[in-house]
Amino acid sequence: MGRGNVKLCVEGRIQIITGVYYIPNLMNNLLSIGQLQQKKLKIIFDDDKCRVYHKEKGLLMTSYMANNRMFPIKAKLVITEAACIQTSNVDSTEMWHKRYGHLSYGGLKLLNQKAMVKGLPELKEMDKVCPECAVGKQHRDAISKQSTWRATRRLELIHSDICGPSTPTSNSNRRYFITFIDDFSRKTWVFFLCEKAEAFETFKRFRLMVEKESNCVISCLRTDRGGEFNSNDFNEFCTMNGIRRQLTAAYTPQQNGVAERKNRTIMDMVRTMLCEAKIHKSFWPEAVRWTVYLLNRCPTVAVKDLTPEEAWSSIKPSVRHLKVFGCIAYVHIADANRKKLDDKSSKCVFLGVSEESKAYRLYNPSTKKIVISRDVIFAEDEVWNWNNTEKTTPIACETEENEAAKTPAEQPIEAADASQDLNDHCETETESSQEQSMEESPEVEKRRRERRPPKWTGDYVMIADLQNEKNLLKGESDLFRSEFVQNSASSVAIDPTTFEEAVKHKKW
Numbered sequence: 001m002g003r004g005n006v007k008l009c010v011e012g013r014i015q016i017i018t019g020v021y022y023i024p025n026l027m028n029n030l031l032s033i034g035q036l037q038q039k040k041l042k043i044i045f046d047d048d049k050c051r052v053y054h055k056e057k058g059l060l061m062t063s064y065m066a067n068n069r070m071f072p073i074k075a076k077l078v079i080t081e082a083a084c085i086q087t088s089n090v091d092s093t094e095m096w097h098k099r100y101g102h103l104s105y106g107g108l109k110l111l112n113q114k115a116m117v118k119g120l121p122e123l124k125e126m127d128k129v130c131p132e133c134a135v136g137k138q139h140r141d142a143i144s145k146q147s148t149w150r151a152t153r154r155l156e157l158i159h160s161d162i163c164g165p166s167t168p169t170s171n172s173n174r175r176y177f178i179t180f181i182d183d184f185s186r187k188t189w190v191f192f193l194c195e196k197a198e199a200f201e202t203f204k205r206f207r208l209m210v211e212k213e214s215n216c217v218i219s220c221l222r223t224d225r226g227g228e229f230n231s232n233d234f235n236e237f238c239t240m241n242g243i244r245r246q247l248t249a250a251y252t253p254q255q256n257g258v259a260e261r262k263n264r265t266i267m268d269m270v271r272t273m274l275c276e277a278k279i280h281k282s283f284w285p286e287a288v289r290w291t292v293y294l295l296n297r298c299p300t301v302a303v304k305d306l307t308p309e310e311a312w313s314s315i316k317p318s319v320r321h322l323k324v325f326g327c328i329a330y331v332h333i334a335d336a337n338r339k340k341l342d343d344k345s346s347k348c349v350f351l352g353v354s355e356e357s358k359a360y361r362l363y364n365p366s367t368k369k370i371v372i373s374r375d376v377i378f379a380e381d382e383v384w385n386w387n388n389t390e391k392t393t394p395i396a397c398e399t400e401e402n403e404a405a406k407t408p409a410e411q412p413i414e415a416a417d418a419s420q421d422l423n424d425h426c427e428t429e430t431e432s433s434q435e436q437s438m439e440e441s442p443e444v445e446k447r448r449r450e451r452r453p454p455k456w457t458g459d460y461v462m463i464a465d466l467q468n469e470k471n472l473l474k475g476e477s478d479l480f481r482s483e484f485v486q487n488s489a490s491s492v493a494i495d496p497t498t499f500e501e502a503v504k505h506k507k508w
Contacts, residue, residue, distance in 0.1 A: 158180055160259055182312065200228070333345060
């Protein structure tokens with residue numbers, strides 16, 4: 001089977017028919033009416049005749065209907081001479097491909113079909129690879145943007161990737177964060193690392209946590225070929241626990257696109273929130289933790305009509321407690337931690353929600369401590385003026401837990417689902433009035449409140465009070481006690497009760 005041009009002598013005129021297929025087993029030669037119309041020819045059927053007209057050349061041929069209702073064309077084939085063979089080689093596709101600077105066959109075909117140029121013949125597709133094009137034009141194959149396979153249950157496939165190093169380091173010297181993404185629900189967990197080598201221990205903690213939470217087991221882990229994921233210990237651990245590994249091809253991060261795109265989304269949101277709140281960049285782990293918490297409550301194309309949190313836990317999350325990251329928050333100070341005239345609240349910066357408590361997570365720039373409290377008033381349209389704060393970045397934050405946070409909240413505040421410990425980069429310290437007294441005076445014991453009688457009792461001497469005083473003074477010197485009682489009794493005895501008794505004494 002082949003394709004080419006045929007010259008026919010019809011009624012003494014030579015006609016060239018292009019694009020003719022050569023089929024050896026075909027009994028009759030067939031001419032397509034549709035292709036004639038596409039070539040701008042006019043066909044008229046009338047009185048058992050078929051006339052073909054050209055708009056410039058006029059009548060080309062006439063055919064009469066036969067008994068089988070076909071219209072045969074009486075024509076004589078014109079044999080092509082040797083010179084035509086040489087012309088065919090000159091007009092070959094390969095030659096025009098080279099003439100056009102190795103233009104693709106699709107481009108040559110388009111030029112011919114749309115008559116965009118003159119003198120370009122109809123060309124057939126090349127049946128061999130151009131070696132010059134392979135050397136000069138080869139590129140990487142496109143990677144499909146949509147996955148051909150999706151997990152059908154939780155933890156069937158976990159995507160993971162490490163992002164970093166981040167500059168500056170966090171207040172606890174963290175430089176990296178690692179994300180784990182469940183393919184089924186697209187829920188994300190984040191952990192913070194000092195070095196990439198901590199990825200193995202972090203994965204073991206993550207596996208233990210999610211498998212106990214979901215009563216499912218991790219079947220497959222998809223990562224890149226980084227050394228932190230390809231160590232002997234990591235591979236042996238996955239083999240012993242039946243976890244199948246999926247590694248990306250070299251220099252092909254697109255094969256781990258879920259984790260790569262998630263890290264990009266996280267960093268975009270982190271930069272935006274830090275810029276808006278004007279918070280020091282060393283607090284980037286707090287922004288990452290809050291971003292992951294929000295993304296687990298955002299829609300995703302991979303999960304239809306569900307947030308990742310609901311797809312994972314089957315519980316529709318509430319967002320009534322969400323606040324603007326970095327906004328001003330006034331935290332209530334418990335009565336035990338302040339004096340009568342002290343302020344009842346301290347001004348802090350909102351960082352997120354606590355993982356262990358139904359409370360908010362805040363930072364006090366004045367004391368450089370992390371505060372966990374549920375008694376908070378927010379000013380979401382205000383941010384902290386860091387220019388008036390001492391320009392020294394704290395090396396380690398301390399966690400200050402408000403006593404009121406231990407009381408159950410009237411409106412529950414959902415705990416954050418980020419997977420880092422509360423004291424990831426802050427040391428826990430609970431402030432109390434005892435610590436305040438130790439700073440103010442060297443006394444160790446806590447002062448007790450002095451109990452005083454009402455002021456109106458100062459105008460009277462009460463017998464019951466005398467008896468109480470005797471009991472309180474018990475154990476002191478007998479002389480002091482006896483003198484005190486005698487004087488008190490005598491003072492009561494000499495008081496006159498009538499006018500006649502008062503006249504007898506000079507005092508009255």
